[in-house]
């Protein structure tokens with residue numbers, strides 16, 4: 031069976047005043063329907079570039095992206111994007127922001143009443159039913175991000191693309207959002223690619239973690255299969271050796287194999303503390319990690 035999404039040997043070169051800059055080289059990744067895949071790597075390595083190529087915002091210099099047997103050449107509603115800074119229209123209510131997307135996708139096939147019901151359903155899914163008639167200026171950052179996710183989900187995309195969706199949120203809100211996303215994922219079985227800098231977030235949410243090497247000419251260094259049963263519960267996982275093995279693998283990759291020497295290394299905290307905060311990014315921890323669940327990129 032062929033993968034739902036085939037990111038096939040993509041190179042990305044940007045023209046710059048000093049000549050072409052090779053951001054990506056031979057990024058090759060197949061994603062199955064219903065998979066949750068995280069992209070992690072140092073700042074500037076090319077994660078957003080990969081996502082933008084899949085979104086159809088950039089055209090790869092070499093290679094290409096096939097979704098459900100069709101080549102991606104431009105943006106489309108079957109690939110909904112959620113950005114770090116919620117991109118809601120400030121003069122529209124939460125309901126109206128979602129309505130825009132719903133009309134774009136279902137305007138011709140569903141009645142007004144069906145669309146209203148669908149918009150409400152998606153806002154309820156992200157626990158925003160109570161504030162659906164508020165404008166972005168009247169709700170918190172976390173609530174705005176929920177509306178952005180509701181808008182993306184309401185398009186019933188084949189792939190949900192998330193570029194650090196929780197990066198701008200405080201630790202507690204971020205943890206709530208991660209839990210909500212896992213609940214939604216359990217219900218809808220979306221195919222998701224999420225960029226994150228947060229190692230705990232990656233392990234908690236993902237089926238696979240794609241670790242990218244530093245640029246220029248960044249590529250996939252390793253892919254970690256996260257074989258933890260779902261539903262996943264953050265506090266229980268804090269003491270789970272398998273969970274800690276996975277997070278050590280990612281930290282090891284970021285710090286030992288592909289870390290930039292000038293990246294400051296945060297002090298190590300206890301895993302539970304990081305989990306409760308929902309915010310452990312690359313820390314200085316290393317561990318005796320086995321190789322079994324790691325695929326090395328060819």
Ligand SMILES: Nc1ncnc2c1ncn2[C@@H]1O[C@H](COP(=O)(O)OP(=O)(O)OP(=O)(O)O)[C@@H](O)[C@H]1O
Pocket residue numbers: 044045046051053071072073074075076077078079080245
């Ligand atoms: N339009 C562009 N023109 C020239 N260079 C670009 C362009 N877009 C990205 N780049 C370069 O490509 C590299 C990868 O950028 P990208 O934004 O994909 O990295 P990232 O891993 O998402 O970074 P971060 O984690 O900081 O968001 C960087 O060196 C960046 O400067």
